[in-house]
Amino acid sequence: MRQKQMKLTSMGVKGRAAVAVVFILLLLGSLWLYGNLESPWESCLKSYNQNDKVVFHRNGSLEPYTLELCPGQTFQISLLFAHLRSAPVGTDDVLLEPYLSSWDELIKFLVAMGPLVGAISNEIETKTSIIRELAKDEAERMRADGQSGLRAEGPNPDLGAYDSVRSMISAELSRGLVDFQKQTDSGCRTLLRLHRALLWLQLFLQKLGLPPEPGSDRLRSPSDLCREAYQQTLANHHSWWVRQMADLAFLALPERTFFYRLICVQNQEEATAILKKVVHAIDVMYNRTQRALDEHNMLDLP
């Protein structure tokens, strides 16, 4: 680190600015680690109330029908899993409400990763609210037309066009809302942004869940894994500046033990078990969205 700093300093003003930024990032990162994670593992257990309906297993299980909440954490991996599992509908469609609820949980995950990654999550939150607004407007319009409740299929007929990925795509296409040339705030275009970010997070979680390589007991740092996942996915869609910012943000990522607490496990074995399930659930949702967008040539919407 010292060598790196000296090298950077010798680069002059730019170098010093870079060192300052890195220093601030590290400071923020450590502040976050020591100041903000008020509930280490122990208090997780302490605050567990036997009378709660919540079942809290410490063995990395994620049974589909039990909600195993981790008290003291904002991000709840069991909730994320539940939303992911309820998103697929029919043979090849995805319900938008659980899709967006999955993102609500993933945003909490990003926020927990530190202030800089949290900044990325603001952008994502804006995207989820755009689709929610569209769905709300649609529901109001339908109510005004007296159409509410006419659609029988789907758990939320009030949402109409914004019930599922495919219903949104057909509705926006038939209404001429999707612009293939220039940027608009269409639901389809917004979904594509979320869709790309989802691939990055999925890949990161997948890498985080990998056991140590055979013949080695060393696990790679979450920083490296997150950067690598980013470079393999989202970076392809980002400008040079955004890529540099992201690189800096990933530098300040917490250690692996932080992630164990975050997903409510104690060791890599449990993390591997739980992340495998979550990654698979994301995979199902992602693939369905991917096919729907692809069939309508929407994978490059500006």
Ligand SMILES: *[C@@H]1O[C@H](CO)[C@@H](O)[C@H](O)[C@H]1NC(C)=O
């Ligand atoms: C974890 O514990 C729960 C409750 O004791 C049990 O039902 C489940 O099968 C266990 N899962 C694993 C992977 O051991």
Ligand SMILES: *[C@@H]1O[C@H](CO)[C@@H](O)[C@H](O)[C@H]1NC(C)=O
């Ligand atoms: C999703 O698509 C990828 C790439 O085509 C494939 O490898 C994977 O098996 C698919 N997953 C599911 C759950 O269908």
